[in-house]
Amino acid sequence: xxxDICKKNEATIHxxxxxxxxxxxxxxxxxxxxxxEKASGMNFGAFNLAEMLFxxxxxxxxPEMEKEASLPEQLTCPQCGRTVKDLHDSGGRLGCAACYxxxxxxxxxxxxxxxxxRVHVGKRPGVKRRNIAGNAAVTAAKLAAxxxxxxRLVKVENYxxxxxxxxxxxxxxxxxxxxGEV
Amino acid sequence: MSISPMxxxxxxxxxxxxxxxxxxxxxxxxxxxxxxxxxxxxxxPAAAPEQLTAVRDLVAExxxxxxxxxxxxxxxxxxxxxxxxxxxxxxxxxxxxxxxxNPAAGALLARADESVSLMVNEEDHLRLxxxxxxxALEEVWQEVDKVDSKLDGKLCFAFDDTLGYLxxxxxxxxxxxxxxxMLHLPGLVMTGRIAPLVQGAAKxxxxxxGAYGEGTENQGDLYQISNQATLGxxxxxxxxHLSRVIRQIISFELQARETVQKKDRNNLCDLVGxxxxxxxxxxxxxxxxxxxxxxxLRLGVGLNMFQSVDLEMVxxxxxxxxxxxxxxxxxxxxxxxxxxxxxxxxxxxxxxxKRAE
Ligand SMILES: [Zn+2]
Ligand SMILES: [Zn+2]
Numbered sequence: 001x002x003x004d005i006c007k008k009n010e011a012t013i014h015x016x017x018x019x020x021x022x023x024x025x026x027x028x029x030x031x032x033x034x035x036x037e038k039a040s041g042m043n044f045g046a047f048n049l050a051e052m053l054f055x056x057x058x059x060x061x062x063p064e065m066e067k068e069a070s071l072p073e074q075l076t077c078p079q080c081g082r083t084v085k086d087l088h089d090s091g092g093r094l095g096c097a098a099c100y101x102x103x104x105x106x107x108x109x110x111x112x113x114x115x116x117x118r119v120h121v122g123k124r125p126g127v128k129r130r131n132i133a134g135n136a137a138v139t140a141a142k143l144a145a146x147x148x149x150x151x152r153l154v155k156v157e158n159y160x161x162x163x164x165x166x167x168x169x170x171x172x173x174x175x176x177x178x179x180g181e182v
Numbered sequence: 183m184s185i186s187p188m189x190x191x192x193x194x195x196x197x198x199x200x201x202x203x204x205x206x207x208x209x210x211x212x213x214x215x216x217x218x219x220x221x222x223x224x225x226x227p228a229a230a231p232e233q234l235t236a237v238r239d240l241v242a243e244x245x246x247x248x249x250x251x252x253x254x255x256x257x258x259x260x261x262x263x264x265x266x267x268x269x270x271x272x273x274x275x276x277x278x279x280x281x282x283x284n285p286a287a288g289a290l291l292a293r294a295d296e297s298v299s300l301m302v303n304e305e306d307h308l309r310l311x312x313x314x315x316x317x318a319l320e321e322v323w324q325e326v327d328k329v330d331s332k333l334d335g336k337l338c339f340a341f342d343d344t345l346g347y348l349x350x351x352x353x354x355x356x357x358x359x360x361x362x363x364m365l366h367l368p369g370l371v372m373t374g375r376i377a378p379l380v381q382g383a384a385k386x387x388x389x390x391x392g393a394y395g396e397g398t399e400n401q402g403d404l405y406q407i408s409n410q411a412t413l414g415x416x417x418x419x420x421x422x423h424l425s426r427v428i429r430q431i432i433s434f435e436l437q438a439r440e441t442v443q444k445k446d447r448n449n450l451c452d453l454v455g456x457x458x459x460x461x462x463x464x465x466x467x468x469x470x471x472x473x474x475x476x477x478x479l480r481l482g483v484g485l486n487m488f489q490s491v492d493l494e495m496v497x498x499x500x501x502x503x504x505x506x507x508x509x510x511x512x513x514x515x516x517x518x519x520x521x522x523x524x525x526x527x528x529x530x531x532x533x534x535x536k537r538a539e
Contacts, residue, residue: 007377080224093350095228097340114353117414120346122357142344
């Protein structure tokens with residue numbers, strides 16, 4: 001990938017942000033990053049994946065960092081013992097399925113920035129599937145999130161996607177009901 | 183006499199370089215990778231060695247019992263492989279660098295023809311990939327989907343109703359799918375249109391990477407285009423979306439070649455002819471040099487300049503002139519300088535019709 005600034009060197013630093021609901025990305029080479037850094041006070045060089053993903057590390061300035069960096073540094077996954085520091089040291093790698101719940105506040109941001117939507121609409125496992133958090137309260141929370149997404153999609157008239165989310169809701173509702181009561 | 187799995191692998195034609203259809207002039211190969219994890223174990227970055235071993239054994243058994251890859255399935259355990267053999271797997275695009283760097287309980291399982299393969303204990307417990315030559319994303323999806331469903335019948339994958347398949351890196355969550363097509367784009371390079379292409383692709387949430395040397399300048403005009411988002415779109419949508427863009431890039435590339443040809447056909451033919459001369463007659467060739475010349479040669483095939491050189495030959499040379507494959511051919515590990523000599527010899531022999539197997 002070529003540098004967005006000089007369009008000459010290979011971009012080695014990739015930067016993404018959401019502006020007005022639209023994802024913007026900037027890919028720059030080390031040279032331009034350094035120049036730009038000096039000019040704008042932005043700190044590209046200090047980014048690593050974990051920092052980009054989770055806003056971790058001691059970053060100052062830059063559009064990503066405007067909001068309070070009130071990081072729940074003390075978060076630890078009860079399932080696998082992963083800490084915020086582990087995430088940082090591994091370039092943002094989670095330790096287990098339960099980490100998605102344990103680090104949910106951090107993930108919120110990542111998923112918004114990197115992904116196209118907030119709800120999986122693709123393939124699902126078959127018989128052997130085991131929901132990592134299959135209790136009623138969690139299912140209810142998920143249904144609420146899905147319905148919210150559905151409403152949003154209908155509002156922006158994305159009916160195709162809305163139909164998929166609607167199917168996901170139906171499937172989840174069906175799964176939540178006891179046998180025979182359809 | 184029985185041969186070792188590595189010898190058997192080396193006798194295979196490389197899976198992604200076969201007959202590639204009309205789009206083969208521009209599209210070299212299509213690949214889809216799916217990331218999956220077992221629900222009952224921590225992901226590899228957080229797993230203890232004995233957990234990784236357990237995962238490896240469970241997956242290997244599921245593959246064997248489910249006859250997932252059929253007869254002649256390959257199994258390579260990274261820790262048991264010589265460095266040269268590890269490099270062979272890398273050059274054949276069966277494994278990633280990260281996978282080789284963390285050999286603990288890492289294993290590669292592959293179908294006998296290498297077209298579908300599975301890295302166990304890379305960043306995720308399972309990294310399943312399928313390959314086809316040319317531009318064939320839909321077919322690749324059907325293939326990998328089938329194998330994934332079979333595995334799903336044997337293993338319990340970490341899955342969440344809202345977030346989909348759970349992966350070690352949240353940038354893969356959802357479908358866990360990365361679809362990519364390798365494109366040969368000398369026309370766009372010559373007409374200075376790679377930068378706009380890269381920018382355009384980024385706007386569409388697609389990634390463009392040079393195929394050789396991460397972070398360094400691209401060599402051989404090979405670019406890999408892939409999806410970035412994995413959550414919020416279904417697999418089929420990702421494939422359709424990416425395919426639309428690829429189809430457009432292919433037509434841009436062909437237009438660019440047309441433009442260059444119209445402007446100065448002699449100059450273009452000269453470029454190709456000189457590249458052929460270099461490869462046909464040199465006695466020492468660096469990898470960078472040969473990649474550049476091969477790119478020109480491939481372009482020449484598209485311009486119908488050759489009778490004795492075809493796409494298949496160029497594609498083969500792309501893989502077999504990499505350092506580890508050259509070492510295998512020579513029968514012993516080669517230093518950089520020795521590899522350059524062997525590389526030049528392989529090109530000379532190939533073009534003289536004495537193609538070494
Ligand atoms: Zn630059
Ligand atoms: Zn965890």
